[in-house]
Amino acid sequence: MVKLRLxxxxxxxxxxxxxxxxxxxxxxxxxxxxxxxxxxxxxxxSSLNIANIKRRIEQGAQPTNTVRYILAKANIL
Structure with a gap:
């Protein structure tokens, strides 16, 4: 399983x-x-590549709790 993590x-x-x-x-x-x-x-x-992050999440990657918090602050999730 692919995860988005730090x-x-x-x-x-x-x-x-x-x-x-x-x-x-x-x-x-x-x-x-x-x-x-x-x-x-x-x-x-933080600096995020929003297009690639959304693509990875659509492909099924699961963010860790900390990454989920960072993405939520950036209004991606």
Whole structure:
């Protein structure tokens, strides 16, 4: 099953996340199928590829709770 989830980047104390489509059995920082945007929790900034996110959801990808919250704030869900 494909999930939309966060992939961690950055150094200790200055973390950022990329929103990616991944197989649910992959590790958190493993190989992603597609990168769909990023999220910076320190500044609460996000950049999303809305068209690709909607396409992935239509194909059956399930967002995790955190990604669902980010998408809801951006009025995608």
């Amino acid at each position: 992939k961690r980047y950055g150094r200790k104390g200055q973390v950022t996340y990329r929103i990616v489509a991944m197989n649910n059995l992959s590790r958190r920082d493993g190989k992603a199928i597609e990168e769909l945007g990023f999220y910076n929790p320190r500044t609460n900034e």
